[in-house]
Amino acid sequence: MLSCPLVTIAMGSFLLFTLTHTSQAEQPVYAELVKLNDRSPSASTADSHGFQMRTLDNIVSTNRLRYCIRTYAYCCHLLLAHSRHCDHMYIHTDDGSLNGTFSSPNHPKPYPSNLQCIYTFIAKANYRVKLVFNSFLLSGSSAKCEDYIDVYSMLEKPDIDLLSQPLSGRYCATASPNTVISLHNVVVIVFHVREKSRGAKGFSGVYSFIPDLMYAVGTQMSPQKCHFVIYSSQKAKGIIYSPTYPGKYPFNIRCVYRLIGEPHQRIRLEFEDFDVYFGGDHCPYDSLTVYDGDSYHAPIVQKVCGLQQSLELFSEAENLYLEFVSNNQMSSEHRGFKIAYEFSQRFVSIDQLNGGQFGITHLRGTECDLRVQSSKENEHVIMSPNYPQSYPSTTCTYILDGLQGAQDLEKVLIHFETLQVTSNSKDCEDAYVAIFLNGQDWKTEIPDAKFCSANVATLPDTLESLNPRMTVVLRTSNNSNDRGFKAVVKFETDFGIPGTPASDSNECTFHFNSLSEKEGTFNSPRYPENYPVDTVCIYWLNGKIGERVRIYFDQFVLAPSFSKIDRCADRLELYNVFSNNRETLLGKYCAENYPGPILSAENANRIRAIFIADAKHTATGFRAHYQFIPQKNINALSERSNCAARIVGSISGTIVTPNFPQRYVKDMVCHWEIRVRIGYRILLQPVVLNVEGMMGDDGKSSNCRSAVIRIKNDSSEYSKEFCGEKVVPGIRQFISAKNIMHISFLTHPEKVNGLSGFNFSWTEFTMDEKCNSPDLFRCNFSKYCISSKVRCNDLIDCGEGDNSDELHCKVQEKEEDRTVLTVGITATVVVVTILIVILISVKRHQRMKRAQKRLSNRIHLNVNRLAEHTQVL
Known part of the structure; x- marks a missing residue:
């Protein structure tokens, strides 16, 4: 029979198991008990210690067999070769040392292969085991453990089956355990080395046996439970430690600490050290929960996990209930906690x-x-x-x-x-x-x-x-x-409006004064949050005499109205305010109308803005910039842009943006005034419209944030404003009420995209029934009486839908063209005839001169011949 001893703590009186093997095929393997100093198996020894024999079939799943038995032969080889020579026991006795050292075989030289060494530390009653590793280096890596140690620190007695107990931790490579403190009085370390291990220096450390008095805070309610009651009458100050502090705390444990004080006392907890596994913001795994009373039914003061520094908690009254729970098995090397407590009446009432x-x-x-x-x-x-x-x-x-x-x-x-x-x-x-x-x-x-x-x-x-x-x-x-x-x-x-409140009341009225700031912002209540419903806010923008107020918007989002009667339930109204407190409407804007740049009227040094929200819907609201600008600076802006004119004494004309059709620029303030004869009115029509922004197809909605055109009859009347590139209903023509019309064009002072602008034509007209003189023309449909001088000028001067002033202009042009052609042909014939006559005269003169020359030559020749003949004679 082959004997194979294996050391474990699953025994009493420091006994060893041996595995007895007779035949792999037929006979069972028996576990027998022997004394520590006995090298041969003895059934009587086992009987004398009261241990019952168990077959391998019953304990095949135990720690010992799981650790070492791969095959029966290999297990026996392993045990016979190494195990009985590297097991160690450290026992705390009354006359023994309280501390010592432990190490792996051959340390600091490399340990041999094929090892399973068991280190058993046993403290006496009311003491605990503390282990501190000084060096740690095992073969393998943290990603792949080859050789390793298993630590059991929650054992209640040394003869318990390891497989029935939780493993406190497994360590390999260079990842050594932090301080190990037993939950009771026993710690077991099992060192595993594989068969073909390369070996390493192994480990060494110091063990000590420490009193467990520090962990028994207050009165323990049950020896088997971690439940303590602390009375202020017995100890007004003290320290509460987690069960194995500062070692790694055990998992699957629940500890309760009840602090009971006297009336009028309060309790202070100071977290001197706190290191508990952090599983999330609500501490779903390991945690310490502090209840403000004497049970877990009391309100929770705080649920704590993770790392805490300088945390201090106080009770409302004289009692606290602390519950520590560890559920996470992967709690790593967390220490637990050390909490100082104090009962006192000196804390604030x-x-x-x-x-x-x-x-x-x-x-x-x-x-x-x-x-x-x-x-x-x-x-x-x-x-x-x-x-x-x-x-x-x-x-x-x-x-x-x-x-x-x-x-x-x-x-x-x-x-x-x-x-x-x-x-x-x-x-x-x-x-x-x-x-x-x-x-x-x-x-x-x-x-x-x-x-x-x-x-x-x-x-x-x-x-x-x-x-x-x-x-x-x-x-x-x-x-x-x-x-x-x-x-x-x-x-x-708090309306969230930056101006100066009108009074100490909760009225939504604010002032913005030129004497304080020359520019700033104002906004709807609570901007950029939604404004409250059923609200009225008033904004006074107060410039000095000689100043005008300019406004432009960053955002304008009001709640739409779903009523067919009132399409402007939520709105912003703007009024010119003159020095004599007279007011005129400057503009009215609701969800469908994003305001363009605004300038108060000349001599209006103030603007009163009223924001009205109904009781139904809400939105983001608006944010606007304001500026107080002297009139002379406004004039300078207009002169720089060359777009300020007062047109008087003309019967028609055009108005265009500066540099048209080139792009307009930012920060433009243009104003034109057309004044015609008394008794006449003005008809204004867009010929070209190319201004950034957008108008609704119905002409009622608009977004003219960056550039805007405004038309009004006189300085006291509400302006019609528009922009965009489409001539939609409502802006196809404008008719003055009397003989004056104002046109303004403003661009954003900070940034515009810049388009070509606009070209407007205008003409004066009257509705006088007497329109029969040669210099007047009666429009067929509009019945406007206009000057005949504006007929056939390629512009519709009779108004929308009436082009009678441009009819029959082609026939007249053909007759005029024929006359011109006739005159041209006649003139051409005359000129050609004259040229022919001149040419003939010149030719005739040249022929006469040539004839005279030939005659002269003949005369000279005859004279010469006569002279020669005379000499001969």
Whole structure:
């Protein structure tokens, strides 16, 4: 029979298993027990220790066999060769050492292959085992473990079957365990080395046996459960440790700590060290939950996981209930926690802090933090703890929240009646009252203002928040003479409009004054959030005498009206306001009309804007820029663009944008005035329209954000404005009421795309029935009486749908053309005849001269011959 011993802790009195094998095919393998110093199997020894023999078939799934038995022969070879020589036991006795060292075989030289070594550490009652690894290097890598150690730190006794117990961790390569502390008094390490291992230096460490008194905080309710009760009457201060702190805490454990104080006491928890697996924001796996009472039915103060630093929690009253749960089996090497607790009556009294005021609540878990909530336009009083007495060395936060909802938006105003906080520096570094006007996180952000006794003279009478939340932070020093502060908090409706409110009331009226700023912005209530329904806001844009007001918009989105009767339920109305307070309508804009650039009328140094929202629908609203511009600067803009003219004494003409048909530019202010004879009216029609923007096909909706044309009869009448490239209904012609018409063209002062602009024709006309003189022409359909001089000028001067002034112009042109042709032909014939006569005369003259010359030559020849004959004779 082949004997194969294997060491394990699944035994008592330090016994070893041996595996007895007779025949692989026929006989079972028996597990027998032998004494530690006995090298041969002995059934009687096993009987004397009360262990029952078990066949291999019953324990094939146990740790021992799973670790080592691949085949029966190999297991026996492994055990006979190595295992019995590398097992170690470290037992805590009354007269033994409390600490020592342990290491892998041959350390620091490479360990041999084919090993399974078991290290068993047993402390006596009321003690625990602590292991610290000094060096760790095993063959393999963290991605692929070849040789490794298994650690069991949750064993209740040394003779328990390992396979029935949870594995605390497996480690290989260079990833050594952090500090290991037993949950009870036993730790087992199993070192596994494969058959063909390359070997490495292995590991070494220090073990110690430590009292478990630090873990038994308060009174343990059950020896088998991690449940403790801490009474302030027994210990007012102390430390609560997680079960195996600072070692890796066990998984699948639940611990409860009940802290029971006396009436009027509060409890402070200070998290000195906290390292618990972080599984998400709501800590779904491992966590410590703090309940503000004596059971888990109480309100939760906080559920904590992850890494925490400088966390401090306070109870509302005298009891707390702490529950630690670890469910995550992959908790890695997390230490757990170390939490200091203290029962005391010196902590701030909650009742004294809020003064019993409705709307003021203590922030659970803090010592003195308060939240003050508005109940709509009301007031509260807040004070430092123990006011008017000192409360040294503390920090309190006051969160002041105005209403914020679909219909409500408030701002916070605070007035300090008293502020006495002494700092050791002029900059109020160590003691102060800090103000955060945006309600930002005071722990990470810089305050907007900070006050203490050194600079209290600079404290404004009232501080106003920039949104619905303001945060006030009080930090006191150890000065016992400080009184702290007392302040009045007031909540007011906040329309989110940057101007100056007309009064202290919650009326939505704001002023924007040239004396304060020459330009700025104004917007709908709560922009860019949706404006509230059933709202009226008034904006006064107040320029100085001699100034005009220019407005242009960044955004304009109003709720559409679904009523056929009132298409402009939500709207913005603009009025010119003159120095004598006379008002004229400048424009009216609703969801279908995006306003173009706007300029108040000449001599109107103010604009009154009224925003009206009905009770049904809402939208983003608008945001606009305003500028106060002197009239002389307006004139300069027009002169620079060469587009200001006053047309008087003409019967017709055209008006074009500067440089037409070239592109117009930004920041243009153009104005034309046409004035005709009294008793006549003006007809204006677009010939070319090429202005950026868009008009609806019905002519009622428009978006003229960057450039706009406005037509009005006189300075007191509402303008018709339009843009785009299509001549839609409503802008095909314009007729003055009397003999004056104004045309203006404005472009955005910052940016335009620039198109070719426009070309308008105009003519004067009358409806006089007497239109029969030769210099007048009666239009067939419109019945306008126009000057006959504008007939046949390729322009429709009779108005929309009437082209009678351009009829029969082709026949007249043909007759005139025939006359011209006849005259031309006649003139040509005369000129040609004259040229022929001249040419004939010239030719005749030349022939006569040639004849005379020939005759002269003959005479001379005859004379010469006569002379020669005379000489001969």
